[in-house]
Amino acid sequence: MERTPIAVLGASGYSGVEATRILAQHPRAELRVVSSDRWQGDTVEKRAGIRGVAGRLRYAPPERAAELARECAAALLCTPVDASLQFAPALLAAGLKVVDLSGAFRLADPAAFRAAYGLEHPHAGLLREAVYGLPETGGRAAIAKARLIANPGCYPTAAALALAPLLRAGLLAPDSVIVDAASGTTGAGRKATEDMSFSEVMDDFRAYRVLRHQHTPEIAQTFARAAGRDVPLTFTPHLLPLRRGILATCYARLAAGKTSAEVAAAFSHNYADEPFVELAASADEVSLKSVVGTNRCQIGFAAGGAEPGRIVVIGSIDNLVKGAAGQAVQNLNLALGWPETSGLDTLRGFNP
């Protein structure tokens, strides 16, 4: 089968390396262009440890890569917001499908974008056109037709997969939703800071950006779309002394008259046929090690504690796979008309 040429811009970040690895073994894709300032001229084999055809590809500097990418059918932008804002319009104009992993096109409301990123969105039309790429919460048809897909953030992916089915079914009381989540260090990207040094992070655990994390409006937007109304939200991220994985422990109350059986039914209804969601038998069974290395999300819940109506839903993902590069390839698959699981169903877990 003829393979379709794909570009990965920003290929030296952790998400970019992961996207490179996945596409290098994708049965339909040909990794044609990879960009990186820091690694320009080096081979993919040297930097990402990939052998074979893809391994012989060399990193191009960003501007040059954006030029070369015009021959591709699609591009994954694993770049920061400003670079995504710079490169997306030209790639779209050249006819490529674009999956952007930054926050540049995630927040549909220009005011929300301005508040989060401190600048007026320079491409309001593209912002309107962009489709939020979380297939399991709806919108598969729109993703398949989209030119520009905003790939969700890692925390928002975990939170939305855990709660969207319940919000959509009207099972949760207003004003009751809390997302308490913890992430591995790769969520912060490559960092040369003392704060993220091994000596400071090892054996520690702490919350950060409490009540002011930049992913909060994105989570709120997903929740609002699912619920059909605003969903006030409290979100607390924590930093774990491990490299990969997000566990989101979500708290809510059932709406009046709703039951935990309806919660179970809503999860089954939404996720029974989803290839990348695994419903766990209980909240206790959800773990990072079940999902790290894969594009899967594991979800479990508990109800019936001391507080009537309280439910606890726990979801886990690999922040670099389902929370970034894997989900981007899933969206790419949809956008190019390929089987949704292409290149993703062979990802092995790392347990142990």
Added chain:
Amino acid sequence: MERTPIAVLGASGYSGVEATRILAQHPRAELRVVSSDRWQGDTVEKRAGIRGVAGRLRYAPPERAAELARECAAALLCTPVDASLQFAPALLAAGLKVVDLSGAFRLADPAAFRAAYGLEHPHAGLLREAVYGLPETGGRAAIAKARLIANPGCYPTAAALALAPLLRAGLLAPDSVIVDAASGTTGAGRKATEDMSFSEVMDDFRAYRVLRHQHTPEIAQTFARAAGRDVPLTFTPHLLPLRRGILATCYARLAAGKTSAEVAAAFSHNYADEPFVELAASADEVSLKSVVGTNRCQIGFAAGGAEPGRIVVIGSIDNLVKGAAGQAVQNLNLALGWPETSGLDTLRGFNP
């Protein structure tokens, strides 16, 4: 100064070793008796790495140790519930002060004890007499006069220090309290199980006993005492891939008309003079590494996010020190009329 003889029963568990280390350097105490089945006959130097007089002490088997302990002024029971229930009455009868680190005397309501431990409490009179030993939440005078002190559990200590001042001041809305906490592995004690093996725990993070952890009624009891009413409570513990430390991220809503300034004032009022509580400038600054190795609790809070009235209070402790052996020595100090910080203010942190 003459030193006072003290016994540590159950000295080979992680809490028992920590109690042994602290008492070996306590300026008023003489570690006179240590008990352990598994280490009987060995020296404290060999097993706990302590030099000097205390290091030459040898572990006695439990029954023999209980006998020898009759010459002591006080005993720390670092034993499981059943052993504490067995040894406490005789030691009390022999005139010792007893600080029990198990759950045997923590739940004042015999029905709550029965529900949690599956047996009728065999010493109802002692249960009534026992004083709950969390000095910072009140009751210092009672602790000082107590014969039998129930040393709080590790999660309950972290949760109570974080929220009791706010509950006491009536600042929190009913039905709004969630305690989401994560602990290092020593909280589970010495374990020879596959579940707690390095290969299974490393690089993982998960919740356990969701909505059914045995510490839940103890936390609820402390909250109820502070609030003067029942406080419905949701508690979710998680297992961290590190050895020591508990971080409790607590969620609540302010009661009608209350403000975050009143929260700050309540913390200052309660804790300004507490030697073992450190008020952090923000929730983000609370970490395990600030407290591990010490008898301190660090507390910070955040308010003013997207949800009006929402507050997030984060507390951290070392589960083996302020969550077990350190707090037991603090209670011992009070019970024997010693300065409350004796032997505890010299504990160094491990950062890094």
Added chain:
Amino acid sequence: MERTPIAVLGASGYSGVEATRILAQHPRAELRVVSSDRWQGDTVEKRAGIRGVAGRLRYAPPERAAELARECAAALLCTPVDASLQFAPALLAAGLKVVDLSGAFRLADPAAFRAAYGLEHPHAGLLREAVYGLPETGGRAAIAKARLIANPGCYPTAAALALAPLLRAGLLAPDSVIVDAASGTTGAGRKATEDMSFSEVMDDFRAYRVLRHQHTPEIAQTFARAAGRDVPLTFTPHLLPLRRGILATCYARLAAGKTSAEVAAAFSHNYADEPFVELAASADEVSLKSVVGTNRCQIGFAAGGAEPGRIVVIGSIDNLVKGAAGQAVQNLNLALGWPETSGLDTLRGFNP
């Protein structure tokens, strides 16, 4: 293409799970039989997190699995020595190719087997027939024709790949070889012991079985075959606080008149075309993270320090892949006439 049925006995150990994962995605193999006492009746999806056809397979108890395996073309024995000794003869008699991951058939000298395992080898004929399966050190043709392949141990694989080319070329002085190695905890298998508990292993590093590790005679045998003479050997294994990976730091002196250029040439000559060996530019570049998750071995060396003639060769592997299940599949590929890299060239690294 028709797939060939393969059995994995002992599929619930860490090596067995890894073999199951690799074979589930092997383009030529059909995973037909998996055995496990502890998991019998459960699906491979539930226990090993594998979806698709292989995921629906159920673990059979060992005796039953050995029966079912008779319909397979080959079996991987991920079993302990005694079980391998029990099952191998019947499977061979039924016409299967057998790759045994235990130590049952590795030591060609019956006296060495007796010394290492404390029993007379019960199948001396099979022991004579068994072929040691380390393709990169020679013997590919023999492996391809073998009925019974003894898959090398993890430490011996790392040590042999690091030093065999130099011993074969006569570059090393007699009596100068030291192998100092460190392994992740999965090398010890699933363990429910206090010694291997997270609280004991985390943040620690130590040597174990110094000068008496059971892999020593296997390493010595490989070295002797390469050198054509006995090679006195000192081997010290250490336990690392991580799950996967072995780093072997090997010390030797150059034989009289030999140079480090000849060392570099010997490595190039032996390994330039090896798909699973990566020659690093220096000893400093060899790391666990470059190989963990893959079937690769990374090798680098240094010479020219303060001591004339001293060389340090460092090799790294994933103990569960190139050190166990991956190498077993590599041997299976050779034995069944498949491309040597089938099912192995798509294994992704975990960096980070």
Added chain:
Amino acid sequence: MERTPIAVLGASGYSGVEATRILAQHPRAELRVVSSDRWQGDTVEKRAGIRGVAGRLRYAPPERAAELARECAAALLCTPVDASLQFAPALLAAGLKVVDLSGAFRLADPAAFRAAYGLEHPHAGLLREAVYGLPETGGRAAIAKARLIANPGCYPTAAALALAPLLRAGLLAPDSVIVDAASGTTGAGRKATEDMSFSEVMDDFRAYRVLRHQHTPEIAQTFARAAGRDVPLTFTPHLLPLRRGILATCYARLAAGKTSAEVAAAFSHNYADEPFVELAASADEVSLKSVVGTNRCQIGFAAGGAEPGRIVVIGSIDNLVKGAAGQAVQNLNLALGWPETSGLDTLRGFNP
């Protein structure tokens, strides 16, 4: 008892913080001056988590601190080589005893200093005068009389304690000594580099600066002094994914006619009365967790493997305590005529 004022310059590095903690609880010392550029103006309580009198001290900028230190009896220089070279002469001229933790005064041979640090030593007289401060290997009397003490490096401390007694007793064959060592990340100091970031170091293990580490000449100097002759040396450091601790696995051959009983005797003879050396029953018992947090070194050895005359000596220390700040205080104690264990015998281990 009147306390003696002491200064710590460079108090914000990991060794400086550790020195600050130890001196804050030292029964004879009064921590009077602490210097730090980055923390200037902050209290010791805020930055080092120390309460009480020492906690209220504020960090002064280096030049100002050097001025203030003139009122102290002694100074610990936890500064880099260039700062130590700058500050030591003036402090000595002002009459202070100086313990320097950098490499500025460790290499007695000016040529060795030039080779290691790339500059001519600016204070040749002081270099001649400086006393190497490793009390357990001899020289206690000289340390007690010294004005300027060069505090040993972390790797050299571990290596020298493991092998010096055997070299002094003439038990080791020439040209047979290898030091293979592994260190926690704090040995590299506070680092804001990608290489030392958590995501890169976690779950990895590798050697670095193989055959060219800057500690090699210092180790060689100590060995030569013990042996009374040059001792050719191979040294390979590795980086462990943990924060504190060095394990040195040392290889040598016995000299002709020497026995392992003489090795045991040499260790007993040298170390039986040493307060900070613990002789382990075997090489397997030496671990990081036995010593981390303390000023102790643990030493064990093995002999009698497959190679006649081979011995393996393993030593462990906490790189920040016996490998830096603890040893500096030990030297300070000697220099000021205090009991050698003052302030050090109360350091608790962190196990677990």
